[in-house]
Amino acid sequence: MTERPGQPSLRGPKTSQRLAHVLAQPILSGTVPPGERLPNEQAMMALYGAGRPTVREALRLLEARGLITLKTGPGGGPIVRRPPKDSLSEALSLVLQVEGASFADVTDARMALEPVLARRAAERIDDARIAELEDSVAQLRANRGGHEVFVTQNQRFHGLVAEAAHSVVLDVFVSTLKAIADGVRVGVQYSARKQSAVADAHQAVIDAFKARDPDRAEAAMREHLAEAERYWRHRYPELMTRPVQWTY
């Protein structure tokens, strides 16, 4: 990992990546838990025999990957964090911009994935999770049109279904897609009447879970998303053609 000071930055381009990988191991293995502070820049330079630019670049790479936050100011430094499930969204939004994907393409992928998650959830869900889902619907119904509660409970419902499916990879994908392009997040508004229809749709999925009926759960989720998509297309026709852009 040693490098000469003042060495041109484009020599040995992988040194900082290798250091980032070394630094990541105890974080990924859980040896260094979230919230813990890593050694500061000076200490890392001594520890790894690396120059300041290499250490800084390695820390930026870990920050970009969501494994640390870099706190500024006195007492600052690298703090370990657990990357959230949607931490892929930066990288995915970049690839999708390159591929020319639109909001409609992201919606299309959610419509392929979420019914599968509902199917699997129906095969695996326990009563405690069903109770949580019913609580989410109850809060939607009590809400009477407020935007914040609707956003929160809507995300909670879909998040609970994804978790109940125990399909970690699909869960990561759907979380990421929602972070990139979700109607509610981009400002789609739902009237009280429309919110009530969403509560009904969520209840239909829950009823299929209670019946442990995978086919019915899949179909209910598919219909729910198809209805949402129709609403977005009708009320926000320009939304669907909006290109995905790299968000960071």
Added chain:
Amino acid sequence: MTERPGQPSLRGPKTSQRLAHVLAQPILSGTVPPGERLPNEQAMMALYGAGRPTVREALRLLEARGLITLKTGPGGGPIVRRPPKDSLSEALSLVLQVEGASFADVTDARMALEPVLARRAAERIDDARIAELEDSVAQLRANRGGHEVFVTQNQRFHGLVAEAAHSVVLDVFVSTLKAIADGVRVGVQYSARKQSAVADAHQAVIDAFKARDPDRAEAAMREHLAEAERYWRHRYPELMTRPVQWTY
């Protein structure tokens, strides 16, 4: 974007990210095509009023995202590239390691996604693409057991199906999953007899495409993947529990 030289690196932690985003725009919009050289470090420092560490960090971030390669040595520097569809694999493998995903979880996700791609391909595929798929099967059949040709034609078949589906997001996901955990890539060997069975399975998918039958295409792809998974579980029982690890 201006910063004082010698400023501590952990102040203004986002400066290099902002510069990376500025530098990315002409690449993402296609104004600067792949293969083109960006200004060197010195020129960028002048252009953007940024210090050397900021420019270096910004370039590393773009490199990590697959938007440039950094060529070393005299005449080197940042060269624009088009990130490949599987360039998400680094970021995804990191998140999946954090989430504790195994090879089986990745296989499980492929089994959810690829039948959907086959269904959509059946709705949209044209004759030219079908001819390419048939050529791929013909090359598999002529191969008589060689590993390289099998790997190439197997990937070609699945890649063609994904493209024919015109589901850019799902295509990116499946490409990424194959880059992270594919039986053939991790060294699973197929006997000549087994390869012949794979060719039959591919042909069954193609026959469903020719009949423009989405249900049959989805079912044929599902059965093909289920058979592959059974083979992997039987021959390489330890493979399925292998944890996904951050690959960079």
